[in-house]
Amino acid sequence: MQTVKISRKEIERGVMQPENLDAAINAVREDGVVLLPGVINIEHIERLGEKMLEDIQTVEKTQGIVNNWQGVRPPLFQPYLFKDIVFNEMAVAVSHRLMGDGIVIDACGANTAFWGDTQQSVHADTHQLWSTLDFVPPPHNIVINIALVDVNESNAATKFWPGTHTDTRITSGNRRPTEEMIAEWEAKRPAERMCTKKGDLVVRDMRVWHCGMPNHTDIPRPMLAIIYQSGWWQRSGFEAEKGSEDFFEHPILQNSAVFVDAPIDYLHQGHSRPLRKR
Numbered sequence: 001m002q003t004v005k006i007s008r009k010e011i012e013r014g015v016m017q018p019e020n021l022d023a024a025i026n027a028v029r030e031d032g033v034v035l036l037p038g039v040i041n042i043e044h045i046e047r048l049g050e051k052m053l054e055d056i057q058t059v060e061k062t063q064g065i066v067n068n069w070q071g072v073r074p075p076l077f078q079p080y081l082f083k084d085i086v087f088n089e090m091a092v093a094v095s096h097r098l099m100g101d102g103i104v105i106d107a108c109g110a111n112t113a114f115w116g117d118t119q120q121s122v123h124a125d126t127h128q129l130w131s132t133l134d135f136v137p138p139p140h141n142i143v144i145n146i147a148l149v150d151v152n153e154s155n156a157a158t159k160f161w162p163g164t165h166t167d168t169r170i171t172s173g174n175r176r177p178t179e180e181m182i183a184e185w186e187a188k189r190p191a192e193r194m195c196t197k198k199g200d201l202v203v204r205d206m207r208v209w210h211c212g213m214p215n216h217t218d219i220p221r222p223m224l225a226i227i228y229q230s231g232w233w234q235r236s237g238f239e240a241e242k243g244s245e246d247f248f249e250h251p252i253l254q255n256s257a258v259f260v261d262a263p264i265d266y267l268h269q270g271h272s273r274p275l276r277k278r
């Protein structure tokens with residue numbers, strides 16, 4: 001995974017040096033993925049991580065696990081809302097450069113790898129929009145993945161195939177590549193794993209093929225999946241608690257949050273789509 005190191009000064013100012021921004025953009029264009037290490041305050045990750053591990057236990061006890069990959073929703077209310085997580089300025093800058101003006105934060109969910117030895121089927125989270133172009137169009141959906149625990153191959157580091165965001169065979173009707181397609185990519189660009197430390201952030205073009213992996217430890221692995229997308233793309237929306245409206249205001253990103261009465265009913269599995277009709 002290409003890594004772009006950001007200095008303490010850039011993190012404090014919330015502004016990337018032009019050469020680092022270029023390097024991150026080039027990595028996403030080439031591989032569909034870039035790792036920005038240590039750009040989030042670890043105390044924030046630990047506070048949210050502790051809460052989410054508690055919540056995951058509650059959901060597991062009261063509702064059971066329905067799907068090993070779909071996360072237990074994060075608590076979108078204070079004191080768990082952190083700007084350097086939801087609107088990390090490095091992730092915003094990269095997404096803005098790649099997708100242009102009018103981008104929207106359209107999901108603020110999570111993937112939890114609970115435990116066990118199943119592997120998720122290989123898929124892309126979104127399809128190609130223009131499969132007949134002879135160049136690779138920019139992404140229309142980007143996911144910001146932030147794991148709340150250190151992640152390695154034993155606790156479900158996501159597997160991904162770099163470069164597959166350029167493959168035009170993924171259509172809206174079928175986001176799962178065949179075994180032959182996977183073998184073809186494996187021969188030219190073998191899969192890698194998203195191994196990260198607390199405080200790291202991964203920007204991923206959602207056309208990249210990937211899959212959830214087994215978690216061989218007995219500690220679940222919560223990983224935030226925050227989606228930034230083009231303003232013209234269809235919106236799903238996400239629930240946040242009334243009172244947090246100001247937090248979700250951002251000069252570059254619009255939001256599709258649906259603010260619901262406190263206390264928010266969020267202890268559910270599933271991505272962050274609204275539970276009720278708007």
Ligand SMILES: O=C(O)CCC(=O)C(=O)O
Nearest residue numbers: 069070111158211212213
């Ligand atoms: O949990 C993971 O590592 C990946 C899950 C995933 O890709 C998904 O549910 O779409």
Ligand SMILES: [Fe+2]
Nearest residue numbers: 123124125210
């Ligand atoms: Fe996925």
